[in-house]
Amino acid sequence: MAVTAKMVKELRDKTGAGMMDCKKALQETEGDIDKAIDFLREKGISKAQKKADRVAAEGSTYIEVDGNTAVLFEVNCETDFVTKNDQFKQLLAELGKHLVKQQPESVEVALEQKLHGDGETVQEYINSNIAKIGEKLSLRRFVIQEKGDNDAFGEYLHMGGSIGVLTVLEGNNDPQTAKDIAMHVAAVNPRFISRDEVSSDEVDREREVLKTQALNEGKPEHIVEKMVEGRLSKFFEEVCLLEQNFVKDPDQKVKAYVKSKGASVKNFVRYEVGEGMEKRVDNFAEEVMSQVKK
Known part of the structure; x- marks a missing residue:
């Protein structure tokens, strides 16, 4: 029988499952609502939906490389304990293989x-893992990177994946050099590769802030401009990768290190788990005591 929008809405209201999941369940069960509910439960989708309003801001980043293609992605869960779970690690591996091959x-x-x-589907696979692991899980974001045969990927996962960095180094196919840059990015968190990437609007805004600061400090106006340019160089050092002191050798800039290797930085991406997300604040002691009292 034909599946109508009204039937899909009824099933969604009863299970909280997604529209496409409900439509598929109804198609598989020939429009029988009760059987469709069972279908969703068997697939772990209803259970997954019950956890949909939970906060999942923990998790892990992961990198998968396949030849000249690489993917960096983030999967979120509710507690950092889950990231050490073999089931969760298998989930990361499966998603990595899929993303690097299919490049959605x-x-x-x-x-x-x-x-x-x-x-x-990938969503159904994630849902089945929600049912097994017992926490809300979600694929939050990913980025695909490409390189040439003479280039290198730099891969670095900090603290088991709390921070993940993927760099692309051109002109040098030594992965260790590229990884050195990735480790630097993880530690210092630059926003741009070089000064050229910083918009003129942002530079002008920073220049005005620095000028106001200098004037408020009572500096003579005739030397303020020179002071501002000096402080602007410090600003570039804070936000631009190539202008920063290299963490493994602070006596030289990153751009000097890269040049000494006959290379150039084409790109970098840095993911930090949960950045920009509202995290749940728990009192762990109270949580444990509440379990003991049950």
């Missing part, structure tokens, strides 16, 4: 793709 254009597209040929 967005998270939304990735979630609808089949994970293995005619099998379950």
Whole structure:
């Protein structure tokens, strides 16, 4: 029988599952609402939806490389304990293989793709892991990077993936050199590769702030401009990778280190788990005591 929008809405109201999941469940059960509910439960989707309003701001970053293609992505969960779970690690590995091979254009597209040929979708695979692990899990973001045969990927996962960095180094295919840059990016967190990438609007805004600061300090106006340019150089050192002192050798700039290796930095991406997300604040002691009292 034909599945109507009204039927899909009814199933969504009863299970909290997504529209496409409900539509598929109704198609598989020939429009039988009760059987469709069971179908969703068996797939772990209803259980997953019950956890949909939980805060999942912990998790891990992960990097998968396949030849000249690499992906850096972030998967979130509710507690950092889960990231040490073998099931969670397997989830990361499976998602990494899929993303680097299929190279979807967005998270939304990735979630609808089949994970293995005619099998379950990526979202269904994540849902089945939610049912097994017992926490909300979500693929938050990913980025695909490409390199040439004479270039190198730099891969670095800090503290088991709390920070993940993927760099692309051109003109030098030594992965260790590229990893050195990735480690620097993880530690210092630059926003740009070079000064050229900083917009003129941002530079002008920073210049005005520095000028006001200097004047407020009572500095003579005729030397303020020179002071501002000096402080602007400090600003570039803070935000631009190539202008920074290299963490493994602070006596030289990153640009000097890269040049000494006959290379140039094409790109870098840095993910820090949960950045920009509202994190749940728990009192762990109270939580444990509440379990003991049960």
